[in-house]
């Protein structure tokens with residue numbers, strides 16, 4: 108890998124959800140002036156993994172030919188749709204594919220190193236790409252910055268190459284909004300999460316009241332969902348939503364690796380737990396060892412009083 112800064116492409120998949128900000132922060136860590144490639148169905152036709160990968164691949168390949176001496180890094184937000192077509196893109200480009208990265212740095216020789224979770228997030232792996240082109244998807248919440256990153260100066264709309272026929276290998280017959288019950292965890296600035304420690308369906312209101320007082324969304328750990336105390340769209344974690352709010356309040360959450368995977372990118376984490384040894388405290392910025400049924404209503408009362416409610 109050369110010591111030269113890589114040529115960095117950020118891919119924005121128009122209409123495919125959050126993540127662009129994180130790819131931008133990640134691109135800036137690579138110290139370069141990234142280019143933005145925009146994938147838009149208005150130009151490319153209805154989404155199809157083959158068509159999107161080929162059109163994007165043609166654009167990236169032409170940029171790489173232009174700068175033969177530099178490596179190329181393509182960064183995409185790790186969304187469901189991206190996870191579908193990014194491996195094809197990597198294959199087309201003969202690139203190293205590194206999914207769901209949570210960190211990036213340069214080694215002493217200027218080579219690139221990427222971090223990603225493996226084995227259900229039990230281990231963190233450091234990956235050194237051996238190919239000159241790298242396709243990496245960026246884990247939601249993994250890269251945060253207090254400052255809003257400057258948008259890329261070069262923006263390129265991805266078009267179908269002249270010699271390519273848009274022949275989708277499958278057809279989407281219809282789309283309808285998933286029932287999220289009005290819950291928007293991915294975009295929330297504040298989240299209060301109910302863990303199993305709340306004690307039962309009839310006790311979840313203790314977390315909901317604090318969430319309302321903080322103007323926050325209500326999250327849930329998996330047992331809370333599995334027990335039917337809250338619907339699945341509230342679940343935070345490796346098999347739920349990946350979130351990165353400014354404030355995350357965990358009530359009666361032990362801090363399993365699967366839960367931490369979903370919220371460790373939160374800027375400020377507050378945990379309330381009766382067990383001083385609970386793993387959540389190793390991540391929390393503020394920890395309260397105590398009964399959530401005392402602490403949460405006290406906080407709610409204080410906030411409501413301050414707000415004159």
Ligand SMILES: Cc1cc2nc3c(=O)[nH]c(=O)nc-3n(C[C@H](O)[C@H](O)[C@H](O)COP(=O)(O)OP(=O)(O)OC[C@H]3O[C@@H](n4cnc5c(N)ncnc54)[C@H](O)[C@@H]3O)c2cc1C
Nearest residue numbers: 302303304328329344345346347359360361365380381399
């Ligand atoms: C493949 C797989 C995927 C998974 N995906 C997810 C996922 O997406 N999200 C997720 O959350 N989990 C997930 N899990 C489950 C995960 O392993 C844990 O079981 C789960 O996160 C534990 O939830 P919890 O912290 O609410 O409950 P517990 O681990 O039971 O912790 C409850 C905590 O509440 C505390 N407590 C009890 N009473 C009180 C009180 N009155 N006041 C204050 N504290 C109290 C206890 O001390 C304890 O620390 C997954 C597991 C697997 C195997």
